[in-house]
Amino acid sequence: MATSRRTFVKGTAAAAAAVSAPGLLKAQSAPTKARTVRAVLHGDLKIFDPIWTTANMTGNHGLLVYDTLFGLDDARNVQPQMVDKWGISDDKKTYTFILRDGLKFHDGQAVTSADAVASVRRWAARDGAAQHMFKRVADTPVKDDKTFQIVLKEPYGLVLEALGKIETNLPVIMRKKDAETDPNQQVTTKVGSGPFMFNEEETKSGQRYVYDKFSGYAPRKEPASGMVGGKIAKVDRVIIENMADEQTAVAALKAGEIDFYEIPPIDLLDQLESDKNIKLDILNKGGNVGMCRLNWLHPPFDKVEARQAMLHLIKQEDILKAVFGNPKYYRSCASLFACTGQMQSDVNTEWFKGGQNIAKARELFKNAGYDGRPVVILQATNIAFMNNASLLVAQWLKEAGVNAELAASDWGAVVARRAVKKPVAEGGWNIFITWGSGEGFDNPIGFVAHTANGEAGWFGWPKDDLHEKLRDDWALATTLEERKAVARKLQENAWSYVPMALLGQWAPPVARRTNVSGFIPIPAHVPFWNVEKT
Amino acid sequence: MLAFIVHRLLSTAVVMAIVAVFIFLLLHLSPGDPAAIIVGDNATQLQIDAVRKQLGLDDPLAVQFVRWLAGVFKGDLGVSIFSHQPVGKLIGQRIEPTVSLALTTLLLAVIIAVSFGVLAAWKVGTWIDRFVMVLSVLSFSVPVFVVGYLLIYVFSIKLGWLPVQGYSPIAEGFGTWIRHLILPSIALGLAYVALIARITRTAMLDVLSEDYIRTARAKGVAMGPVLMKHALKNAGVPIVTVIGIGIALLIGGVVITETVFNIPGVGRLVVDAISQRDYPIIQGVTLIFSGVYVIVNLMVDISYTLLDPRIRY
Numbered sequence: 001m002a003t004s005r006r007t008f009v010k011g012t013a014a015a016a017a018a019v020s021a022p023g024l025l026k027a028q029s030a031p032t033k034a035r036t037v038r039a040v041l042h043g044d045l046k047i048f049d050p051i052w053t054t055a056n057m058t059g060n061h062g063l064l065v066y067d068t069l070f071g072l073d074d075a076r077n078v079q080p081q082m083v084d085k086w087g088i089s090d091d092k093k094t095y096t097f098i099l100r101d102g103l104k105f106h107d108g109q110a111v112t113s114a115d116a117v118a119s120v121r122r123w124a125a126r127d128g129a130a131q132h133m134f135k136r137v138a139d140t141p142v143k144d145d146k147t148f149q150i151v152l153k154e155p156y157g158l159v160l161e162a163l164g165k166i167e168t169n170l171p172v173i174m175r176k177k178d179a180e181t182d183p184n185q186q187v188t189t190k191v192g193s194g195p196f197m198f199n200e201e202e203t204k205s206g207q208r209y210v211y212d213k214f215s216g217y218a219p220r221k222e223p224a225s226g227m228v229g230g231k232i233a234k235v236d237r238v239i240i241e242n243m244a245d246e247q248t249a250v251a252a253l254k255a256g257e258i259d260f261y262e263i264p265p266i267d268l269l270d271q272l273e274s275d276k277n278i279k280l281d282i283l284n285k286g287g288n289v290g291m292c293r294l295n296w297l298h299p300p301f302d303k304v305e306a307r308q309a310m311l312h313l314i315k316q317e318d319i320l321k322a323v324f325g326n327p328k329y330y331r332s333c334a335s336l337f338a339c340t341g342q343m344q345s346d347v348n349t350e351w352f353k354g355g356q357n358i359a360k361a362r363e364l365f366k367n368a369g370y371d372g373r374p375v376v377i378l379q380a381t382n383i384a385f386m387n388n389a390s391l392l393v394a395q396w397l398k399e400a401g402v403n404a405e406l407a408a409s410d411w412g413a414v415v416a417r418r419a420v421k422k423p424v425a426e427g428g429w430n431i432f433i434t435w436g437s438g439e440g441f442d443n444p445i446g447f448v449a450h451t452a453n454g455e456a457g458w459f460g461w462p463k464d465d466l467h468e469k470l471r472d473d474w475a476l477a478t479t480l481e482e483r484k485a486v487a488r489k490l491q492e493n494a495w496s497y498v499p500m501a502l503l504g505q506w507a508p509p510v511a512r513r514t515n516v517s518g519f520i521p522i523p524a525h526v527p528f529w530n531v532e533k534t
Numbered sequence: 535m536l537a538f539i540v541h542r543l544l545s546t547a548v549v550m551a552i553v554a555v556f557i558f559l560l561l562h563l564s565p566g567d568p569a570a571i572i573v574g575d576n577a578t579q580l581q582i583d584a585v586r587k588q589l590g591l592d593d594p595l596a597v598q599f600v601r602w603l604a605g606v607f608k609g610d611l612g613v614s615i616f617s618h619q620p621v622g623k624l625i626g627q628r629i630e631p632t633v634s635l636a637l638t639t640l641l642l643a644v645i646i647a648v649s650f651g652v653l654a655a656w657k658v659g660t661w662i663d664r665f666v667m668v669l670s671v672l673s674f675s676v677p678v679f680v681v682g683y684l685l686i687y688v689f690s691i692k693l694g695w696l697p698v699q700g701y702s703p704i705a706e707g708f709g710t711w712i713r714h715l716i717l718p719s720i721a722l723g724l725a726y727v728a729l730i731a732r733i734t735r736t737a738m739l740d741v742l743s744e745d746y747i748r749t750a751r752a753k754g755v756a757m758g759p760v761l762m763k764h765a766l767k768n769a770g771v772p773i774v775t776v777i778g779i780g781i782a783l784l785i786g787g788v789v790i791t792e793t794v795f796n797i798p799g800v801g802r803l804v805v806d807a808i809s810q811r812d813y814p815i816i817q818g819v820t821l822i823f824s825g826v827y828v829i830v831n832l833m834v835d836i837s838y839t840l841l842d843p844r845i846r847y
Contacts, residue, residue, distance in 0.1 A: 044806055046616040047572065054574030128578070168574065184584050188618065204627070205617055206806060207798035243699065243796045244805065251686050251698045252796070382809075409565055412811050416567035419579055434575065448578060458578065 031212075031236035037516060037533055039260035040249045041526060044242040045209050048198075049187040050170040051123045051179075059168045059525050063227075064211045064238065065106075066172030066192030069097065069116060070164030071227030074521075076342060078160040079228040081220070082111065082173060082193070084146075092155035092478075099146040102218035105175055106197045113148035118179035120150075120163070120171065125183035127169040129162045129446035132475055157478045158445065166227055166523055167440050167447070195219070195233040195529045209240040211528070224530045226522055231529035234518065238528045250511075253278060259516040259533065262526055263508060266324050266384075272511050280509040282329075283521040286340040286438025287507030289333065290319065290389060291449060291500050293460035295430050298423050300370045300402075307498035308351075309364035313396045315356035316504035322388045323506075330506035336450075336491040339505055341442025342480065343487035348495040361400040375404050376424045378432035380411040386433045389503055393431065418459045432459070438505060439523035444471045444490055452499050462499035535846075539836070546828045553824045554606065557817050558599050566811040567591075568615045589615055602817065611821070612814030614807075621818035625800060631701045632799035634711070635791065636784055638719040643726040644777060650727070651734020651773075652761055655742060658735075666731060673728035678787050682721040682794035689717060699796035718795040722787045726780050733776040737769035744768075770841040778834035785823050 041060055047053045050062025071081045080086060084100040103111035117140045124130040124137075139151040150159060163171055172194075178187045190198035196211035203210045219230040241258060243249045246265045252258045254275055264272055264280075272278050292310060300306035316332035324330045334352035337343035375397060379390035390406060397404035407417070407429070414432055422428045440447040450471065454463035467490065474486040510526070512519065518530045569585040570577070586592045590601070605612055611621035654666040690698040696717055702710040741747065742765055750760050789801035796802075800819055807815035838845045 046810070053572065054577055056574075058574075126581075184588065186618075204798060205619065205624070206628075206803060241796075242798075242806075244802070245793050245796065247683055248686070248699050248794055248796050251683075251691055255690050255694070255698045257698050257700070410809070412567075412571060412809060413565035415570035415575075416565050419567070419570065419582065 034533060035236040036239060037235050037237070037260065037528065037531055038239045038241055038258045039262070039526070039528075040241050040243045040252070040258050041262045044206060044244075045240065047186055048190050050168065050172050051119070051126055051174070052169070052183070052186045054168040056168060056524050059170050060240070061190075061198075061209070062170045062172050062192075063525055063527050064194060064196040065190055065198050066170075066174065066194045067103075067231070068164065068170065068172055068227065069120075070160050072164055072166055072522075073225040073228050076226075078164045079225075081164070081228045082116070086160075093152040095150045095152075095159055096143075097148055097150075100218065100220070103193055104216050104218075105193045106191050106214055106216070107175075108216070109175065110145070111173060111193050112145045112176075113142045114145075115176045115179065116173050117142055117148050118176040119173045122174070122179045122181070122183055123169060123171045127165075127171070127446075128448055128451075129158070129165060129167075129443070130169075130171065132445050133158060133162050155478070156476060157483070158475050162446075164227065165443075165446055166525065167437065167443065168524075193217070195231045196238060199237075206242055208242065211238040211240075212236065224520055226520065227527075231527075233529055234532045235528075238531075253511055253513065256513060259513045260519075260526075261511045264511040266326075266329070266508065269326070269509065269511075277514055278511055279514050280511050281519065281521075282507050282509045283519055283526065284437075284523050285507055285521060286338060286442070286523045287505055288435040289338045289438055289441050289505045290316075290385060290433065290435045290503030292389070292393060292503055293418075293432050293434065293449075293500050294462075294498075295428065296461050296463060297421055297455075298428060298430065299373065300365060300368050300375065301430060303368035304497055305364045305368035306370060307501075309361040309368070309400065310501040311351040311495070311498060312354075312357040312364065313361040313400055314393065314501055314503065315396075316502070319385075319389045319392050320504040320506060322392065323385045324508065329508050330504060333502065333505040334495075336441070336494045336502075337444070337487055338438040338441035340438045340507075343442050343444070343484060345484075345488050345491055347488045348492045351495065356396075358396065358399050361396075365400055365402055370402065372403055374424060375402050375430045376407050376428075377404060378414045378417055378429050379406045379408045380414045380433070381408050382410045385435065386411065386414075389433045390431075393433070421455065421461070433503065435503075437524045438507070444474045444487065449500065460500060462497075464493070464497050464499065466493050467497070467499070535836075535839070539832070542832045542835070546825070546832070549828055550821065550825055554603065554817070554821060555599075557820045558602065559595075561811075561813050561816055562595055562598070568811040568813065571810050572616060602814070606821070611818035614815050615812045616810060621814050624803060624815060625818060625822060628798060628800045628803045630703060630799075631797045632788055632792070632801060634701075634704065634715060635718055635722065635788060635797060635799060638712075638715045639723040639726065639784060640777075642719050643723040643730060643780075646723075647727040647730035648734050648766075648773065650731040652738055652766060654731070654735040655738030655765075656757070656761055658739060663735075666735070670728035670731050673724040676724070678721055678725065678790045679794050681724055682717070682791065685717045685721055686795075701797045701799070714797075718791050718797060721794070722784065722791040725787065726783060729780055729783070730773065730776055734769065734773050737772045738765055741765045741769045767841065771838055771845075774834055774837050774841065778830055781830045782827055785827065 043057045045057045045061055047055060047058045048061055050058050067082050069082050070078050073079050082099055082103055083097045085098045087096050124134040133156055136152050136154050136156045138153045142148045175191055178189050181187050195214055195217045197214045199210040199212050213233040213236050219232050222229040224230050249261050250264060250268050253261050273280055294301040294307055296302055320330040333339035334349040335344040377390050377394050380386040394404040394406050417429055418432050420428045436449050444450045448458045451457035452462045452464040452467040455461050470486055470490045474483055477483045477486055515534045518532045520527050520530055569582050569591060572585055573581045602612060613620055614624060650666045654663045657663050686698050689696045697714055700714055702714050704711040747764060750764055789805055792799045792801035793805055804816060804819040
């Protein structure tokens, strides 16, 4: 069969159209670049259940996809979010909550009180603060589709604060059928009632995670403030890019390939500041607080004198300067509850005001009966703060006559070894360096590093009965002033028995293109509602 | 020939088995705990222990090994500890960027390196020869990531000609696909160019001093055909050998290049998996990489018979 020129041209055109059709359709359905925000956050997103894990990357996912019953506003006051009205009985043991109108999940189903109760119960099985509260919970009855209660056995001062916490594990509201998953198993669905929907089709695991504006979201009328208020999605799409290399992320930001970078490397901040298209902001004012965890199970830190020696040994300023350089991003801090929160005080901090005192530390180690045995510091060499702080602490220990040894590895190996309770000679350890968020430090109940319940507690396993009693008192206190008073007692006691040593507080900036604005400053997470792109 | 191929394939299975045992032991005996990473930094020991139990990480090492090996024999590389997706599927999702990068690099490197090597041999002792050799030393000495950052700075940030990072599948258009591969291919290919160019030059110099080359020139054959038809084919065996050996260099380089240019390939997959101790992914990728390396070497051996009819298996 002969093919004419006209038939050939028609055929070619049809074939070209067929080949390019998927791309054209995709181009038509995808939001434009101007309506899409591309962000690089601090890591990769591996787990999608914000109730199940304490990973902050999962918390970021949780804030996009889910919503919470309560939240903290800019002034750190608890405000209702999914809840419309709430009340408390005269005996202060029954809390009644009524959900807002118009709440619905991304699959179109209405959010009911059964969903809320199932989610809160799931969260109570995973979260430390929730478990503390649920020891006192008698029941969580569902009254109707929009009303449910939390009935306590005794009054508890932190019910709303716990439900509105920003620290992971997040108390997000899932569908009942998801929330009823065994709490030891992760929920793998991503259906919430938040301002953005997870776009499974466009997401490429390990590469990018795509969230589209949920048109069915019913925002509150109040302006956005902290974790509450009108969570209005002002862009159509948010793409979280997984970019492992810091230099590449900075280059991508400068070239306009991404709009936001959560943790730009400190040594490149000057370079970014000099770029007129990029702005640096401190969103997380509480930042992080470094801590030196001491192993209470073995000498020398099983003796209080050795732990007190660490307070005199460490010079926070040197560590912070070595890692963060510019003083506008860090501060030294002696408060057990960080220096930016409501619980901070300078009670019992004479050791700090006196500055570094190696001679005093040497004397205290001697009083502790230190016998020259190796003191092993787990040094995570792949994380700048942990690496540098370990080096400096080791040096100071040597100056104080302690036989300090660095056990270098990556962080992945540190998290395995820090769980070993055996003596150093059998694979144990004496010191490891880590950090917690400033927001977390401000909460004696919610922050796991504030536990002092021995081997049942967190790594280092400090034990002090008075501390544990005071933590309970703090949770039962009904006013902020009462809580502050208990916090002062906690700190006074803590800097006598020394659960850990602190390494200072820092709040590094985020970097964004100047045409992207509206990021709400909240601790530890990056919310994308209210964000605009021009 | 057929017997040779069958024999080599059988020995490949033995090599892969040794690799499997070695990788498994290396990973599981090195420090690290994926359970502690999964549950997050503020998790309690009880939560970590529960996840370890769930993942079967508290089983004896031998039990874990037999479980994994039984899966491998059935073609099942296991399931990612973190994403719960089959490792085979994850590798499948990441294979296109890696193969694209490897092929464009290979193509670019072989064309440039062989041309440079032939040119240097032809103009031996001249400034061209010295220039090619200096370039080779430089290319081989500078690490891939340094070259990568330099290329990004010049061509993406300063000139704005090419994208800094990322990958665009070929299905979304050849133009964007190749634009995303130019800088990574150059960064990855430079060391490879240096290696092949030097070997090509040496092999060509040996061949160009042979009597039959002098005879061909005496008979009036032009230099072009002498170089390309007579000399290059006879110098082919060492060149093909070094290209094959260089595949290992390429595989190692792919891991770094994919990180620097944020290409979501198998290299990035394994780097992320190592930092999180996602054992099934590391084991699966390493097994596949070693299989590729063994098969490439087999193909190199077979190609000798095409280049030199005197070689028989």
